[in-house]
Structures are given as structure tokens and as C-alpha cells.
Amino acid sequence: GETLTQGTVGAVAVDGKRDLAAATSTGGMTNKMAGRVGDSPVVGAGTYAKNGTVAASATGAGEVFLRGAATATISDLIEFGGRDLAGAVYEVLVERLPRLGGTGGVIALNAQGVFDAPHSSEGMLHGYLTEDGRLVTKVFADESPANR
Template identity: 75%
Template sequence: MVLAVHGGAGGALRRENTNPELAKVVRKGLADALRAGQKVLEKGGTSVAATEAAVRSLEDNEMFNAGKGAVFNEDAGHELDASIMRGSDQAAGAVAGVRNVRNPISAARLVMEKTKHVMLAGEGADDFAARSGLPTVTQDYYWTEARWQELLAAKGHGPASAKKQLTQGTVGAVAVDHEHNVAAATSTGGLVNKMVGRVSDSSSIGAGTYAKNGTVAASATGHGETFIRGAATSTISNLIEFGGKDLASAAYDVLVKRLPKLGGDGGVIALNAQGVFDAPHSSAGLLNGYLTADGKIVTRIFYDETPPNQ
């Protein structure tokens, strides 16, 4: 594998009760993200650029809980988080609680490459992105009817089924480039009806995002507070580097054995510099897809394609 993406671990799509059109749209969204990253890699671009391109594609797709499709917080607003990390030197950048950046992942990359910091938050992050020339939007850009209905349902004012209309989870990407450098990127709108000011694991290096050439590039999705407490992605790397585990065993250990004991579930996409890939999860499902070196694209969206605890 050279590139992989995920569209969240918010729930499993089951063939028997999933609208075929919905399934088609979700699968296309993952494939489009993979193609966006593929274009970068085919032109000799870096793994950082490839993961940014893939995540930007998902942020622009309202089916996913990031960017355009971000969920509402408790005050009916949107606060978005994102982070990115380069495996060659472990440089990293992140933004938290941004409200006016069209593509938070691009802002995170700029923090990594243009500042001496790792994370910018809130108004400062929004201002930095705008000064850097990134497209800005007003809050109504993120508004969608489906997400509004989800908020109403979360507050007890709408049908409970609204909670399951769209994917709830974070989006992310991992890649390895022609120089065998890995990178990881993650972006999210957070939790439906979350407290104002809540920051997710998606902007936390070592929790939602981690990349190190000698071990792994990983992007996580799931119960963010648990992933932060369990230092999910950096623990995978540490188990490989210091524990002698292979990628699959380390990722399985963290996602299926350790994090559920802390009270949360989720999934991760993990890729190393040799192209070894795995996507274990303790959640019911994990929307994901991958690209092979010979150009084959595979997407997995149904429960039977990604059974839990594997």
C-alpha cells in the first residue's frame, strides 16, 4: 500500500438496510480522496502533500464529519480540529477550534511548515490561516440540513434516526512516498452537541495523528477523549520501536485491547515505510480505503468488509 484513508468509525453500514445511493456516495467519497492523493504521489509529491490532498477531498465532502460536513456543537456552531505529521523528522502541525477555515488540514500543514509552533487554536489559528492566504468561510458554509437534524436529535427534539444519517467520525489519511517517507493527517468536526471549546484527539499529536519513518504513520478515529488518554497513535509507534511488535500486532493491541479498557472504541489506519497496512478497530465499523503501488483502489464501507475487533 502507498496511501490509505478513513471516513470515520461512527458506525457500520449494513448491506441489508443501507440505501444503495448512500453507499455509492460514501464509497465514491473515499475513492475520490484516494485519487486526490494518488495524483500527488504520481507526480513525485511528498507523503505530506498526498495526505493533505486526500483529507482536503474528504473535508470538501459533506458526507463526512470534517470541513463542509462538520457537526454542530451545543451552541449550534462549528469548531474544527486537524493535524498533520511528517515521518522523516517528526515535524507536526495542528489547529484546534477553528471556525472560519475551509480546509483545516491545510492550516495545520502551514503551522508545521511556516511557524515555530505545533498547534494554534481558536481565533489565532483562524487569523493565521487567513493571513497565509487560505480560503476562509463564514459559519453558514458548514451548515447542512442533515447535520442540523442530528443536533436536534441529540438535544431530544428530533427523530433518533437522524443520528445515523451520515458518518459521524473523523477523517484521515496516511501515505508513503517515493523517498519512503511516511506522513499522517487527520481532521474532524468533533462530536455532535459537544461543549463549546472541546478539543479532539484529531488535533492532538500522538493521540489522533502520528508519523515516524522507522515505525508507522497512523490516523485514528473514535472516542477522542479515550484516544487522548491512551496516547493511541504514539503508543502504536512505541510498541513497534520499543516493544518489538510488528505493525499489525501493535495496532491491534492498542485499538482492540487497550483503548476499550479506558472506556472508548474506534479505529486506526496504520501504514509503514515498507507499504505494510492495517486498519484494526473496536468500533462496529471503520469506513476506509487504500491505494496500492500499482494503482488499485479498494474501499470498504460495509460491516462485513470491516468486521470489528480485527
């Protein structure tokens, strides 16, 4: 089975001017091939932020996130495909990446403060702070109402 915690830590944020930011850090895969570069430090794969579309940080099968340009594709679906945040992240994480041979999850935030955290893996530990100061933490999507 898949582990729920994969050693990746990500953050997404929007400020008062509606500027977006994303960051991702990971310990990588245990017993990885020497010289392997994962998706976390690669802009457009494990991490991406573009004002007007999305701030996204990913975790999961790094090679698949690289091949699928996962986080940049989310942004492109919003910018060029006219998709909303939830539709774009769902398409990439649940439809596209598993067809490339891997699973994972993403935390994503847009300039309007809409947050989503879809995952094709079994679960993904994540949390968010609402504008009114409420802190929400979850592992599974159906644990509590989404922040939408």
C-alpha cells in the same frame, strides 16, 4: 448503536524515500462541551507519523485516544516493543482503548507499505490504493482480503 461514519477524515502516506506522513480532520462530536479539544489535532493521540515506525490517523472516542496516547503508543510498540504493524495496532485499538472506555479505529501504514485498519467500533469506512494502482474500499474488516 454506533454510527459507522463519525465525520473524521484521515490520510496516511509513504513516499519513494520511505518517509511517512499522516493527517486527520474532524467535525468533532455533535453537542460537544464548549472548549472541548478532541484527539484529531493532538500529535500522538489522533494523528502521528514517525519515519521508521508508522503513520497513523484515528477516529472514535477522542478522550480515550487522548488518555491512551493511541497513535504514539502504536509507534512506541513498534519501535521499543519490537511489534509488527498489525500486532501494534491491534493491541492499542482492540485491547487497550476499550479498557479505557471507548472504541474507534485507525488507519496505519509503515515504511514498507504495509497497511492495516483495525477498529473496535462496529465498522470503519476506509480505503487504500495499492502500489499496482488497485483501489480498495471497505467498511468491515472481513469484506475482502487484507493488503498483507
